[in-house]
Amino acid sequence: MRSILAATWTVLLAIGLSSCGESVNQPDLADIPGDSINDPSTETQGDTLPETPGETGQDVTAGDVDVQDLLDDSAGGDIPAAVCTWAQVPKTLPDANRTKFGLTMFHWNTQYVAGGLLTTWDGQPMTACGMNFGDDSLCEGWDDDAIIDWQITQSFEPILDMYLSHPTWRTTFECPGLMIEAMEARHPDILAKLQAGVQSGQIEMVSFHWSAQLFLAYPARDLEKSLDINAEIFQRTCLPVSPVVFNQEGMSGLGKHSFMKDHGFTVDLLHENMFRYFQWGTRPWPRYTSRGVTVLAGMEEGLKEGPSVDPESGIDVIWPFFDDGEVLATVGSPYLAPISGADMAAVKDYENMLQLLVDKGYQMTTITGYLADLDARQVAPRELPPIVDSTWQPIDTEGIQQWMGHHGSLDTNWPYERDNDHRTATYRVSQSIAAVEVLLKSAKDAAKDVSAVRAALDLAWRDLLRAEVSDATGINPWPGEFVYGMTYSKSAQDAVDKAFTDLLNLLGWPHTSIDVGAGTATRLDDLPVAEPPEATTPPFEVSVVANGRTPTVQWFMAGENHVQMHLSFGPMTDPSKEDDANLRKVQVTFPRYDDVLRYTPGLSDNEVIQQPLSGFTLQSVATSGSYGLGDKIFLPLPNGLIGLGNDWWVIKHCDSVHLAAVVPWKLNGQRTVSFLDETAIPDESRTWVFSVFQGTSEQALAIASRINTFPTVLR
Numbered sequence: 001m002r003s004i005l006a007a008t009w010t011v012l013l014a015i016g017l018s019s020c021g022e023s024v025n026q027p028d029l030a031d032i033p034g035d036s037i038n039d040p041s042t043e044t045q046g047d048t049l050p051e052t053p054g055e056t057g058q059d060v061t062a063g064d065v066d067v068q069d070l071l072d073d074s075a076g077g078d079i080p081a082a083v084c085t086w087a088q089v090p091k092t093l094p095d096a097n098r099t100k101f102g103l104t105m106f107h108w109n110t111q112y113v114a115g116g117l118l119t120t121w122d123g124q125p126m127t128a129c130g131m132n133f134g135d136d137s138l139c140e141g142w143d144d145d146a147i148i149d150w151q152i153t154q155s156f157e158p159i160l161d162m163y164l165s166h167p168t169w170r171t172t173f174e175c176p177g178l179m180i181e182a183m184e185a186r187h188p189d190i191l192a193k194l195q196a197g198v199q200s201g202q203i204e205m206v207s208f209h210w211s212a213q214l215f216l217a218y219p220a221r222d223l224e225k226s227l228d229i230n231a232e233i234f235q236r237t238c239l240p241v242s243p244v245v246f247n248q249e250g251m252s253g254l255g256k257h258s259f260m261k262d263h264g265f266t267v268d269l270l271h272e273n274m275f276r277y278f279q280w281g282t283r284p285w286p287r288y289t290s291r292g293v294t295v296l297a298g299m300e301e302g303l304k305e306g307p308s309v310d311p312e313s314g315i316d317v318i319w320p321f322f323d324d325g326e327v328l329a330t331v332g333s334p335y336l337a338p339i340s341g342a343d344m345a346a347v348k349d350y351e352n353m354l355q356l357l358v359d360k361g362y363q364m365t366t367i368t369g370y371l372a373d374l375d376a377r378q379v380a381p382r383e384l385p386p387i388v389d390s391t392w393q394p395i396d397t398e399g400i401q402q403w404m405g406h407h408g409s410l411d412t413n414w415p416y417e418r419d420n421d422h423r424t425a426t427y428r429v430s431q432s433i434a435a436v437e438v439l440l441k442s443a444k445d446a447a448k449d450v451s452a453v454r455a456a457l458d459l460a461w462r463d464l465l466r467a468e469v470s471d472a473t474g475i476n477p478w479p480g481e482f483v484y485g486m487t488y489s490k491s492a493q494d495a496v497d498k499a500f501t502d503l504l505n506l507l508g509w510p511h512t513s514i515d516v517g518a519g520t521a522t523r524l525d526d527l528p529v530a531e532p533p534e535a536t537t538p539p540f541e542v543s544v545v546a547n548g549r550t551p552t553v554q555w556f557m558a559g560e561n562h563v564q565m566h567l568s569f570g571p572m573t574d575p576s577k578e579d580d581a582n583l584r585k586v587q588v589t590f591p592r593y594d595d596v597l598r599y600t601p602g603l604s605d606n607e608v609i610q611q612p613l614s615g616f617t618l619q620s621v622a623t624s625g626s627y628g629l630g631d632k633i634f635l636p637l638p639n640g641l642i643g644l645g646n647d648w649w650v651i652k653h654c655d656s657v658h659l660a661a662v663v664p665w666k667l668n669g670q671r672t673v674s675f676l677d678e679t680a681i682p683d684e685s686r687t688w689v690f691s692v693f694q695g696t697s698e699q700a701l702a703i704a705s706r707i708n709t710f711p712t713v714l715r
Helices: 002-015 067-075 128-132 144-164 177-186 188-199 220-236 254-262 272-278 334-339 344-359 367-377 399-403 419-445 451-467 479-507 697-709
Strands: 047-050 090-092 100-107 118-121 124-127 171-174 203-206 267-271 288-290 293-298 316-324 511-515 520-524 543-546 551-559 562-569 586-591 596-599 609-612 632-635 641-645 648-652 661-664 672-677 686-694 712-714
Touching: 090 367, 100 344, 100 367, 118 479, 124 128, 128 334, 144 177, 144 188, 144 334, 144 344, 177 188, 177 220, 188 203, 203 367, 220 254, 220 419, 220 451, 254 267, 254 293, 267 272, 267 367, 272 293, 316 344, 399 632, 419 451, 419 479, 419 511, 419 520, 419 712, 451 479, 479 511, 543 551, 586 686, 596 632, 641 697, 648 697, 686 697
Parallel strands: 100 171, 100 316, 171 203, 267 293
Antiparallel strands: 047 090, 118 124, 288 293, 511 520, 511 712, 543 586, 551 562, 562 686, 586 672, 596 609, 596 641, 632 661, 641 648, 648 686, 661 672
16 A cells, blocks of 8 residues: 555656646645734624615624524425525625635535546556556546545535534635535535535535536537526525636636626636736735626735735735645545545644634635625725636646647656547537527427427537536546546537437428527528638748648638638657657647737637737746746637737637647747647547638637637538
């Protein structure tokens, strides 16, 4: 066992496997600031106020919603309806005298090890234990459900119990709907305790997706479906969801803020690493505003560097925990489930730290409770400084590129990781399921019985949302996680293909043309035959790197001021070196003509924004490149569109190339946009398609929408 543990820790030190967060940065007790601003020894932590629109009344306390009574009621199936909605959850009474706050964000990811520690690769069984520990038998029985159960019982329940034992300590938990479903099915006792904590107002429940999707890479409709599924689950289990948002990989951006406002979410939480990557050297204000929502920057490192928010605000904020919940209460991570479990000593250390903070006058509160106190103190928000779509570890993961083209750091995973193949496959399913939904509506409008197709598509949506999971392509996906993603992607596509056939049979149509954007389906007796494209000359020079391969670039006319570029590359000349990431690298680079970002942000399908690069101060540049990474901005481009300047635009066709766009920032004067895949399959050929257009942003957006987000689908 000791040799296995040694090997385990070697793997952990490499990067923490596929964990989406960083190692826990809990402060030493001696590092916690003292009474630097204000220490109101008479602060109360129990006063609460029901937040019902237009209603005022007496103050109530946490004792007015008794946790044990709620536990007894939920165990008997009698959950009070009054606390099943966010508006009825008791809230902390705002207090203008409070200045010292302890905030938390526990992020749990049910798909931390997507699919479990067992899989089949090329017809052969494989385990993560065999790859990493040298002993396949350790993983026997550790399938997807077993790993999820381990997370719930070993990493979630100990923290939940610790907080419930201190009713005046409030906290914020973020869980995907998948996790709540698992509790409902197999851990009703733990769910009952969670219900009690949430309904009493002690635990602020956050959930922005059902599956841990890489949602910035896909059309907004996919996350909308995820939220619909989530809403049903949280309503059914009587878990009121907060208007606060944190989510898988800490993804955020301006489009997300617009999406949040449109869907009733009002507070976005950025991790310190994302904020400081784009605004290095700026100590954040207690709160910002962006596109109609409030934004907080959680500066956990402020514990040791000084105030976590601008001292001029008169506010002192400490984040005792802002990370993956799995890493606090357990030894290692869920990848070590067969040989590890709950670490109650670590939970006790954390409990002691919280008690010391309380003794120093810090209010252990929720995100919304903190904002209510800022309102009472009249601390006005400021406009959020420039950011772009990114994740919460931009240095470690090169923004979103880790999941859209960048290989993992463990050599053993290079032969299996296939970022572009997976992201293009799931994007094609997204296009197909959007189209078949239009056809289903046409059949329903024609008074056809579509109930069976509706039920099948509901399952297909769930399969697609699982397939879009971030861990299928990073940080270090072991083969089982890639298999998990591709298996669900294929299952969803198969279901959609059958739905097309069934609906065409119901309608009596031989074929159809579906305009996803217009929401219309037209009968076709025959599918049109496409004319061969007309070759043309390139509008500018592009650079291609395809180590060990023979690439070809062809240009074709596609319309007025619109050409297509096809980049094709064959297998590697020496595929035996497939474990060398450099030899799996394929990259295409376009010229850029100015220093302005023009792109469509994730979750905002119908806009193009412009941001001067001068508005950013990237962390890696400011620190003289000490991290060896960075000096670049990485964009997911869910509709494929990015501007080059001089009215030139590039649109990646996301069904063939769905990689992050890489934009250098003040790096040796480079003005380029690149698309890089370091996980190209060694012994297979691929063709990437790009459109190049010269015209207005409105025209470019319309073309990108027709190609990617709202295509016309022929069946």
